[in-house]
Amino acid sequence: MSVQECVKAVQNRVTAAAMAAGRDPSQITLLAATKVQTSDTIREAIAAGITCCGENRVQEFNTHWADGAYEGARVHFIGHLQKNKVKYLVGKVDLIESIDSPELMTAVSDRAVKVGVVQDILIEVNIGAEASKSGVSPEAVENLLSLAAQLPGVRVRGLMSIPPVAQGPDGNCRYFREMQQLFVDMKEKIVDNKNSLDILSMGMSGDFEDAIACGATEVRVGTVLFGQRPPMRQNG
Numbered sequence: 096m097s098v099q100e101c102v103k104a105v106q107n108r109v110t111a112a113a114m115a116a117g118r119d120p121s122q123i124t125l126l127a128a129t130k131v132q133t134s135d136t137i138r139e140a141i142a143a144g145i146t147c148c149g150e151n152r153v154q155e156f157n158t159h160w161a162d163g164a165y166e167g168a169r170v171h172f173i174g175h176l177q178k179n180k181v182k183y184l185v186g187k188v189d190l191i192e193s194i195d196s197p198e199l200m201t202a203v204s205d206r207a208v209k210v211g212v213v214q215d216i217l218i219e220v221n222i223g224a225e226a227s228k229s230g231v232s233p234e235a236v237e238n239l240l241s242l243a244a245q246l247p248g249v250r251v252r253g254l255m256s257i258p259p260v261a262q263g264p265d266g267n268c269r270y271f272r273e274m275q276q277l278f279v280d281m282k283e284k285i286v287d288n289k290n291s292l293d294i295l296s297m298g299m300s301g302d303f304e305d306a307i308a309c310g311a312t313e314v315r316v317g318t319v320l321f322g323q324r325p326p327m328r329q330n331g
């Protein structure tokens with residue numbers, strides 16, 4: 096199938112999953128995870144109806160950005176982020192989804208103040224408590240929200256998670272439900288009028304329909320849009 100056909104097929108699956116859950120399909124963002132794809136493939140996906148691209152690597156983002164490949168779509172950063180690379184993203188990407196420490200949040204805010212923007216961010220939660228994954232524990236989210244309330248350069252928009260690889264049907268529902276509950280609980284904790292939790296980013300190619308059933312407002316999908324990727328390093 097062409098990228099165009101895959102985009103249509105996945106959009107239809109998102110719509111069907113939303114309807115099955117009694118949700119409004121227009122409230123769910125289909126993010127295309129574009130790691131290792133070329134600028135031309137990204138343009139093809141946007142021409143086919145993708146409105147939001149997600150990048151994992153600062154280097155790839157810089158290349159595609161310089162190419163103007165994202166024109167017509169929003170861009171989110173979804174990969175592990177080092178503090179010394181914050182300067183390449185702040186003020187350019189619409190959302191940084193992978194804030195996983197007070198130090199990183201502070202570095203993003205400092206940079207944003209310097210360039211005169213307020214950067215939208217998500218807090219990444221390691222819901223499966225996996226040693227191999229980034230993200231904070233569910234218990235640490237509240238402290239990060241308090242910190243965000245004091246930092247002038249960031250606005251928290253919600254939570255992101257990459258749960259463990261699903262084991263069998265319904266495999267990740269338990270984690271998705273935990274994330275949904277955390278999302279609801281944290282919304283109630285917000286006391287300032289800057290931050291607001293309206294984005295719950297979870298679900299990938301193998302389980303995005305389950306994530307939608309559990310309240311995801313954004314699903315991040317690569318393989319079912321672009322085909323299998325060659326094996327790659329985890330972070331960078």
Ligand SMILES: *Cc1c(COP(=O)(O)O)cnc(C)c1O
Pocket residue numbers: 128130151173174257299300301315316317318319
């Ligand atoms: C690659 C990636 C995805 C998409 O994964 P697929 O299984 O190919 O759909 C989603 N989220 C993040 C953070 C990723 O790195």
